[in-house]
Structures are given as structure tokens and as C-alpha cells.
Amino acid sequence: MWNRDLKFKLWLIAATWLSACALMIAFGLRFDYASCGSGLGSICLLLPFASVFASRRIDPFANLLIGFMCMVGFNMCLAVLTYAVTCFASPLADNWLQRCDAAMGIHLPSIVVWARARPWMQTFNRVYDTVLPSTLLALVVLGFDQDVRRLRNFVSHFIIGGLLTTLIYAFVPAVAPTAAFGYDATPAQSRFLEHFTALRAGEFPVVSLTNLEGLITFPSFHTTWALLLAWSFRPYRWLFVPMLLLNIGVAVSTVTTGWHYGTDVVGGVLVAAVAVATTEYLGPWLHRDAQPPPVKPGQSLQPADA
Numbered sequence: 325m326w327n328r329d330l331k332f333k334l335w336l337i338a339a340t341w342l343s344a345c346a347l348m349i350a351f352g353l354r355f356d357y358a359s360c361g362s363g364l365g366s367i368c369l370l371l372p373f374a375s376v377f378a379s380r381r382i383d384p385f386a387n388l389l390i391g392f393m394c395m396v397g398f399n400m401c402l403a404v405l406t407y408a409v410t411c412f413a414s415p416l417a418d419n420w421l422q423r424c425d426a427a428m429g430i431h432l433p434s435i436v437v438w439a440r441a442r443p444w445m446q447t448f449n450r451v452y453d454t455v456l457p458s459t460l461l462a463l464v465v466l467g468f469d470q471d472v473r474r475l476r477n478f479v480s481h482f483i484i485g486g487l488l489t490t491l492i493y494a495f496v497p498a499v500a501p502t503a504a505f506g507y508d509a510t511p512a513q514s515r516f517l518e519h520f521t522a523l524r525a526g527e528f529p530v531v532s533l534t535n536l537e538g539l540i541t542f543p544s545f546h547t548t549w550a551l552l553l554a555w556s557f558r559p560y561r562w563l564f565v566p567m568l569l570l571n572i573g574v575a576v577s578t579v580t581t582g583w584h585y586g587t588d589v590v591g592g593v594l595v596a597a598v599a600v601a602t603t604e605y606l607g608p609w610l611h612r613d614a615q616p617p618p619v620k621p622g623q624s625l626q627p628a629d630a
Contacts, residue, residue: 329476333394336483340401345406356532360381363400367393388467390481402486406539407531409494414480416502417496421542421585430586433505439580452577454570455549461558473611475605478556485552485599489545498541501582543591544584550574551596
């Protein structure tokens with residue numbers, strides 16, 4: 325259970341939390357510790373089961389629970405870090421993002437007006453919210469795979485992608501297309517604007533996990549997340565095509581819902597590529613304890629992620 329890969333992930337999660345705490349202290353933010361009760365409760369509830377499964381070599385369940393707990397813990401820490409780095413109040417990048425969109429022939433207000441005028445697009449835009457159930461499916465499918473490296477890599481992709489996205493956001497923030505172009509904001513987009521502007525003005529004193537909004541515009545972490553999900557399913561032919569199409573739809577919906585510039589999507593694609601490349605580079609060091617599954621007669625030996 326206490327392998328090098330898990331220790332590496334726990335180190336990244338701890339570094340994320342310590343960075344968030346240091347920045348909250350520096351900017352005078354307070355954290356509502358009661359708000360993390362649900363997440364920590366889930367981890368505390370599942371940890372004994374993971375330990376028992378690991379000790380009895382019931383690897384699929386142990387791997388699934390360990391991956392889930394790592395993602396829950398990291399998500400909580402990263403959310404707080406995202407709010408803390410917003411207080412840097414770096415110069416807004418909206419003008420640059422709009423120029424990049426224009427260079428690609430993208431005019432977001434026209435896309436949003438077109439999408440809002442078509443009822444079927446409102447149905448399509450619901451794919452924006454499918455990343456969470458898709459992640460749970462990925463954890464189950466990868467957790468029961470004979471090759472544990474696939475699950476480990478997926479969780480590593482997510483953690484590295486989240487950290488890269490937040491690091492870029494700290495220095496390249498944007499108020500997002502809703503305010504930059506002035507079109508009507510949805511209730512969720514209005515809450516984003518309230519949190520974003522209050523944090524930059526030093527008027528958002530308490531960070532609570534029960535009162536969060538996605539603050540990152542560039543690069544689009546929703547796009548990064550969706551592409552990493554599609555990538556994780558590529559060894560499974562019966563799932564790869566539908567999951568690829570679904571998550572391409574997620575990336576498209578980040579624009580058609582008006583949440584992101586087209587340039588944000590490009591940035592999200594690049595972050596996903598870097599996250600995968602980094603994990604592949606670290607793989608031989610992280611997975612020394614993980615043996616590849618036995619090769620069936622007549623089956624060629626392929627890398628874990630072939």
C-alpha cells in the first residue's frame with residue numbers, strides 16, 4: 325500500500341495544502357474547517373477498508389479506494405489553493421485572450437447567442453457537468469484493471485494537471501467572457517464573478533468548501549479534465565469511443581456555455597499533454613513495485629498504456 329507512487333501523491337497533496345495555508349495567512353484569509361467535514365469524513369470512512377483490502381491482497385478494491393481518496397483529498401486542497409492565489413490580483417489577461425480568439429476566428433458573444441437561441445444546444449451543454457460521473461466510472465474501470473499502473477497514472481494526470489492549471493492561473497487570471505463581453509450571466513456565472521472580484525479586492529475573508537465556484541478561466545481545467553478522462557479509457561475499445569466523444573463535447577461546451585474563451589480550451593489541451601508526458605517520464609521511477617499483468621498465450625507484450 326505504501327508504495328512510491330502513493331507517497332509521491334501524498335507529498336503533492338501535502339504541498340498543495342501547505343501552499344494554500346501559507347497564502348491564506350499572507351492574504352488574511354480564514355478557512356472554514358467545518359466545511360471539509362464531508363470530504364474528510366469520506367476519507368476516514370474508506371481508509372480502514374482500503375487498509376484491510378490491501379493487507380489481504382484484494383487489490384482491485386484497495387486500488388479503487390486509494391485512488392478515490394487521493395482525488396478527494398487533492399480536490400479539497402486545490403480548491404482552497406485556487407481561492408488563495410486569486411488574491412495575487414495579477415493583471416487581467418482578458419484582452420490578450422480575446423485577441424487570441426480573434427486570431428483563430430472565434431467571437432464568443434456570437435457563439436453564446438447562437439447556442440442560447442437553440443433549445444437542443446441547452447441539452448447539449450449539460451455535458452459540461454458529466455466530468456464528475458465520468459471520473460467515478462474511470463476509477464471503477466481502472467481500479468479493476470489487472471495493470472494498476474493505469475489507475476495510478478490517471479490520478480497522477482489529474483493532480484499534475486490541476487497543479488499546472490492553478491499555477492498558470494495565479495499569474496494569468498481573467499474575469500472570464502461573461503464580464504469581459506457583458507452578455508447576460510447565468511446564476512452560476514454571477515456567483516463566479518462575485519467570488520473572483522471580492523478575492524481580488526481583499527473582501528472575501530472566509531474560504532469554505534461548501535461555497536466554492538470554479539475560478540480558473542485560462543487554461544480551462546474542465547478541458548484538461550475531460551481530455552485526461554478520454555485518455556484514461558483508451559485501452560478499453562468498448563468504452564473509448566463513447567467516452568472520447570462525450571469529453572470532446574465537454575470541451576466544446578466550455579465555449580458554448582460562455583464559461584471560457586476558445587484560447588482557454590487550447591491551453592487546457594496543452595496542460596493535459598504536459599500532465600501525461602510528465603507522468604510517463606516519471607513512470608519507471610514511480611511504478612517499480614508494479615508488475616505488468618501476465619501475458620496470455622498468443623498475446624503480444626505491450627506497454628501498460630499502449
